[in-house]
Amino acid sequence: MTWVPSTAAERDAMLSVIGAKTIDDLFASVPASLRAKSWALPAGISEMAVRARLEKWAARNAGGVTSFLGGGAYDHFIPAAVDALTSRSEFYTAYTPYQPECSQGTLQSIYEYQSAICRLTGLDYANASLYDGGTAVFEATTMAVRLTRRNRVVCHGSLNPVYRAMLETHIANLDLELEDGESPEGAACVIVQNPGFRGDVEDFTALAERCHEEGALLVMSFYPISLGILKSPGEMGVDIAVAEGQCLGVPLNFGGPWLGVMATRKEHVRKMPGRIAAATEDAQGRRGFVLTLQAREQHIRREKAMSNICSNEALCALRALVYLTLLGKEGLREVARHCHSKAEYLKKRLSFAQILNDGPTFNEFAVRLPRNAEEVAAELITRGFLAGLPLASLGAGEPNDLLIAVTERRTREELDAFAHALEEVCS
Amino acid sequence: MFPKEMKYTKDHEWVREDDGVYTVGITSFAAEQLGDVTYVELPEIGAEVEQGDSAAAVESVKAASDVYAPVGGRVCETNHELEAAPELVNQDPYEQGWFFKLEGVSPAQLKSLLDADAYEKYVGEQAH
Amino acid sequence: MQLSYEKSVPGRRAIVLDPLDVPEAALPAALCRKEAAALPELGELDVVRHFTRLSKLNFGIDSHFYPLGSCTMKYNPKLAEAVAALAGFAHLHPHLSTSPAFWAHCQGAFELLYETEQWLAEIAGMKEVTLQPIAGAHGELTGTLLMAAYHRDRGSKKDTILIPDSAHGTNPASAAIAGFKVIEIPSHEDGTLRLDSVKAAMSDTVAGIMMTCPNTHGLFEPAVAEIADLMHAHDALVYYDGANLNAIMGIARPGDLGFDVMHYNLHKTFATPHGMGGPGSGPVGVGERLAPYLPGPRVVKGGDGYELRAPEKSIGRVAAFFGNFMMALRAYAYMCHLGKEGLRQASENAVLNANYIFARLKHAYEPAFDLPFMHECVFTAAPQAKKGVRALDIAKALLDRGFHAPTVYFPLTVKESLMIEPTETESRETLDEFCDAMLDIAEAVDSDPESLHEAPKTTPVGRLDEVRAARQLNCAC
Known part of the structure; x- marks a missing residue:
């Protein structure tokens, strides 16, 4: 099995041009003592057989279930045109646009993506994307440390505990102190999330002001769909906004690839990590786009770079752009409105459980059930429902606490059926 | 080729003393090596820098470089013109393209620097 | 537009x-x-x-030959795209892994992760592999964090990493982001790393070295085993940058060469699409020394199927879940189809194709080194530059002739460098057409240099004003 086109005769002809007798002659620089000690791999199998095996494995995963599972990744509807356009091989088989003249499709789409993120967040500059929402929190943290030259980092209780754990791992060998709370005194930044991990929607404007009085930055992890209606990070005075962009037309993908979103204010752009596209002109005055501010990046700055990042999730950013372009100004508001209204409807149907959020929520909320949430979730999955995230499994709640998410995909019938099934299982 | 009234470093900074105030910039050789300068990052007024500390940074499209303090002292003025017009570093590196000024400098530190002839010789060696 | x-x-x-x-x-x-x-x-x-x-304004592999050195732009099989579209994977929520209550409902995904790790471990001679790192540079960061955890655990204060001057920029950047100091080791003029140069920088504060092999000059490192021994004698670790693994599959394995930790680039060696610059995937493999520190949770075989467990001294999570899962899925399909013979054949033909290009171009362009090249060949356009035609002009002239440019101005150790990596999936005709175009350009350096300065003319835009872009910084509308 192979994707090598050359025939044996062609290989021989090429070897004679090279002046070698056998292919092995080409590996003469690898001494015998350093040759592979083992190569115990299975023999190749046909395309048909590979597909059959993977179809079998795919069928062993939860399929066809009605999902109320969120916790940072959401089951939003993806219009057909998103897949159709982003599966064009002119996009997915291209490389990083280092030769701008033959990469204008990529570069213009990055510029349009950056524009969409700026318009969404109310901030001045966005990069071409980072790996995912969790690593974006880490990148925002080191960016705040560079900008303030301080080494204390404060994590607000609203932050996704998975992001907090990732941050801890990434900074383990750096001279940084990580603490919980919201006091900006002497800190490089306070990191908040809106809506919070347990669904609470807050206005962080006052905290942004306090941060600025103390010379600290406010970093916010946001939920892009919620910005169809919620106050934007820019309106609250946030300095660096980051997000998991999966909700914007990227499938759940069992955790990746997803999309790290980052935007910031004008005065901080030089310290922002990641690629950035900019508009310019050629000698004839035609508009074109290039990667810019590359002198901040690893291939030029090496150990002094703003970040080690060398890629962006360009294809996922393109998915997000196509999604936002299809939805448009009114469509995004509509999706957000539906998510919120349906979640509120479900909340009211769960009178047998205790809603744990004191204030408003967007499309996700926490409930305390009369029974252990993991047991409930295990039973409901056999009835066709992904009930939500048992919070104790992440150390983010009591054993009976469940985090429930509702997207625009859920119909009133599904909401009624789920409320009914949940009540049955709990009683 | 290089102005005589200045002292130079092997990192291609120049420094000039006027009434106890020391003005710092980068040499025409450094500016040429960088190409068109697109951005200059300046130190904060009042910052204390020691000789050899990274005090500023300069970027072009394809390169970025730290600017080291040729002598230690306190930053008393920075060239804000460069924020809007970084091209001054290329056009006029010794006058309008200066970076920052230092005070409280110990003049003895100048002794470790190169004079114009020595710097020219050094640059000549670098080119080979 | x-x-x-x-x-x-x-x-x-x-x-x-x-x-x-x-x-x-x-x-x-x-x-x-x-x-x-x-x-x-x-x-x-x-x-x-x-x-x-x-x-339609883009060049992609499906439409154009893309001989970018160090990037391994091989064909991205349609099989991989087809299996990545399976709803049972694409729409699977990763929080199904968070609670054991759900594990019975993602066994197919767990099996895929487990099996992919087994394949990658055997290919490189590593003990264990984690798929969490999201990209090559993220793999480097994970690897250097593992090195830090190892030394911290032993109470040692080693804080410096040695990196050859020919390394990718991500190596020093990753080491620095992980909190290490970096010492750059000069390459010998023959393009390889000499044991003496490493010895000269060796001290008790050295936590390890990061190497690429074959290196970014396309050359196998003859002293690789001795350098690994030197490191181990000082309780320092040896990191393998897997960027050039496509040269040696089935020939040599980093684990056998003495490497303790490495990253793979699924988007290079294992044919997952580059996607205009991402998503990639940078799994990390480790030997005995670093296995206890791997990120968690990890998929293990339990009594009732697959389950999750964190290694005893785990550094924690570097990704929210299992990294770029769908890239692992594509790479698995690629490996399964090729199998043991096909993977070895891929490397053999990658080296054959690079040497064929080298043989056809070596009289028109000056080779950067005299040692035999492996999967890529590096030339210097310094002689052309003396005549006023720079590597950049050659790159742009290739665009007009229907080819993507090779990597130019990297490695930094070679003046006016042209780094050509054809990969194994290109046919002889394509290589010949490319070589003909390169020879045509070499002639034009003397006969019509102006045409090269004006290139490209056939693309939607000509050369763009990057200085204006950086000064105006119009990055959104």
């Missing part, structure tokens, strides 16, 4: 939801944005045409 925002027509819609089937709820005004985000307002065909036309 116009921007989507410039085509926007107030009130136009593409995607419309069904009417809301529950009562409309509202949030307090103080929590809401003042105005809707000004996204474009377009019809669906407007959007489809916009992005279809944008796509």
Whole structure:
């Protein structure tokens, strides 16, 4: 099995041009003592057989279930045109646009993506994307440390505990102190999330002001769909906004690839990590786009770079752009409105459980059930429902606490059926 | 080729003393090596820098470089013109393209620097 | 081409939801944005045409030969795209892994992760592999964090990493982001790393070295085993940058060469698409020394199927879940199809193709080194530059001749460098057409240099003013 086109005769002809007798002659620089000690791999199998095996494995995963599972990744509807356009091989088989003249499709789409993120967040500059929402929190943290030259980092209780754990791992060998709370005194930044991990929607404007009085930055992890209606990070005075962009037309993908979103204010752009596209002109005055501010990046700055990042999730950013372009100004508001209204409807149907959020929520909320949430979730999955995230499994709640998410995909019938099934299982 | 009234470093900074105030910039050789300068990052007024500390940074499209303090002292003025017009570093590196000024400098530190002839010789060696 | 925002027509819609089937709820005004985000307002065909036309402004592997050195731009099999579209994987929620209550419902995904790790471990001679790192540079960061955890655990204060001057920029950047100091080791003039140069920088503060093998000059490192021994004698670790693994599959394995930790680039060696610059995937493999520190949780075989467990001294999570899972899925399909013979054959033909190009071009372009090249060959355009034609001009002239440019100006150790990596999936005709174009350009250096300075002329735009871009910084509209 192979994707090598050359025939044996062609290989021989090429070897004679090279002046070698056998292919092995080409590996003469690898001494015998350093040759592979083992190569115990299975023999190749046909395309048909590979597909059959993977179809079998795919069928062993939860399929066809009605999902109320969120916790940072959401089951939003993806219009057909998103897949159709982003599966064009002119996009997915291209490389990083280092030769701008033959990469204008990529570069213009990055510029349009950056524009969409700026318009969404109310901030001045966005990069071409980072790996995912969790690593974006880490990148925002080191960016705040560079900008303030301080080494204390404060994590607000609203932050996704998975992001907090990732941050801890990434900074383990750096001279940084990580603490919980919201006091900006002497800190490089306070990191908040809106809506919070347990669904609470807050206005962080006052905290942004306090941060600025103390010379600290406010970093916010946001939920892009919620910005169809919620106050934007820019309106609250946030300095660096980051997000998991999966909700914007990227499938759940069992955790990746997803999309790290980052935007910031004008005065901080030089310290922002990641690629950035900019508009310019050629000698004839035609508009074109290039990667810019590359002198901040690893291939030029090496150990002094703003970040080690060398890629962006360009294809996922393109998915997000196509999604936002299809939805448009009114469509995004509509999706957000539906998510919120349906979640509120479900909340009211769960009178047998205790809603744990004191204030408003967007499309996700926490409930305390009369029974252990993991047991409930295990039973409901056999009835066709992904009930939500048992919070104790992440150390983010009591054993009976469940985090429930509702997207625009859920119909009133599904909401009624789920409320009914949940009540049955709990009683 | 290089102005005589200045002292130079092997990192291609120049420094000039006027009434106890020391003005710092980068040499025409450094500016040429960088190409068109697109951005200059300046130190904060009042910052204390020691000789050899990274005090500023300069970027072009394809390169970025730290600017080291040729002598230690306190930053008393920075060239804000460069924020809007970084091209001054290329056009006029010794006058309008200066970076920052230092005070409280110990003049003895100048002794470790190169004079114009020595710097020219050094640059000549670098080119080979 | 116009921007989507410039085509926007107030009130136009593409995607419309069904009417809301529950009562409309509202949030307090103080929590809401003042105005809707000004996204474009377009019809669906407007959007489809916009992005279809944008796509046509790109070179991709499916349409063009892409001989970018160090990037391994091989064919991205359609099989991999087909299996990545399977709903049982693509729409699987990763929090199914968070609670054991759900594990019975993601066993297929766990098996895929487990099996992919086994394949990668055997290919490189590593003990264990984690798929969490999201990209090659993220793998480097994970690897250097593992090195830090190892030394911290032993109470040692080693804080410096040695890196050859020929290394990718990500190596020193990753080491620095992980909190290490970096010492750059000069390459010998023959393009390899000498044991003496490493010895000269060796001390008790050295935590390890990061090497690429074959290195970015396309050369196998003859002293690799001795350098590993030197490191181990000082309780320092040896990191393998897997960027060039495509040269040696089935020939040599990093684990056998003495490497303790490495990253793989699934988007290079294992043919997952580059996607215009991502998503990639940078799994990390480790030997005995570092296995206890791997990121968690990890998929293990339990009594009732696959389950998750964290290694005893785990550094924690570097990704929210299992990294770029769908890239692992594509790579698995690639490896399964090729199998043991096919993977070895891939490396053999990658080296054959690079040497064929080298043989055809070595009289027209000056080789950067005299040692035999492996999967890529590096030339210097310094002689052409003396005549006024730089590597950049050659790159742009290739675009006009229908080829993507090789990597230029990297490695930094070679003046006016042209780094050509054809990969194994290109046919002899394509290599010949490319070589003919390169020879044509070499002639034009003498006969018509002006035409090279003006290139490219056939692309949608000519050379763009990057200085203006950086000074004006118009990055959004």
